Amino acid sequence: MLRKLGKRERTIARRADHEAQQERISKAVWSILAGKGIEHLTIRAVAAEAGCTTGLVMHRFPGRSALLAHARDLLHARTRERVERLEAEAETPKAALRAILAQGMALTEDSTQEALVWMGFLAASVGDEDLIELHRKNNRAWRERVARLVAASAPGWDEPRVTTAVFTLVGATEGAAQLASFDPQAYGAEAQEAMLDSLLEALGLA
Structure with missing residues (x-):
């Protein structure tokens, strides 16, 4: 039977997930810049490269200027x-x-x-x-x-x-x-x- 995570453990898990998502998005941003050029850096392109939704990317970076x-x-x-x-x-x-x-x-x-x-x-x-x-x-x-x-x-x-x-x-x-x-x-x-x-x-x- 799986043990239910405590409040502190849930907080640590959320933080780790947030950091992993941030790292994945950052790698996607760099991959697009280095491989395709800055004109291809869009919310949609970063989401596709990172394998996540555009909503998740926009939650971190609300627009192209932020990217x-x-x-x-x-x-x-x-x-x-x-x-x-x-x-x-x-x-x-x-x-x-x-x-x-x-x-x-x-x-x-x-x-x-x-x-x-x-x-x-x-x-x-x-x-x-x-x-x-x-x-x-x-x-x-x-x-x-x-x-x-x-x-x-x-x-x-x-x-x-x-x-x-x-x-x-x-x-x-x-x-x-x-x-x-x-x-x-x-x-x-x-x-x-x-x-x-x-x-x-x-x-x-x-």
């Missing part, structure tokens, strides 16, 4: 986890700086997909101030991380010089990722890394 915001959060979470690990493993600030900048370029299949998702999000954000602000927030966090490592790598630099280096590095690496995601033959991984190393050397951060 897009979730997608941007997923991208930010993926990169944050990766860069924190790379920074922790690096032996010097310069090594950490080089490692986190490289992971943001289109050097692998996964990072190429992330570059495409990032561009799709930017395109979808046009005219949506909430999405634009979310992008600004995450990009600001990224610049602050790069700035901290630049300052640690060159402790004698003043703030304007650090800021200029940050904009140069962020602009160059993100630009390379976008170009490579559409023309991998011209902008292959080796070419991207050579560009990064040359830029770091020119700035005195190699």
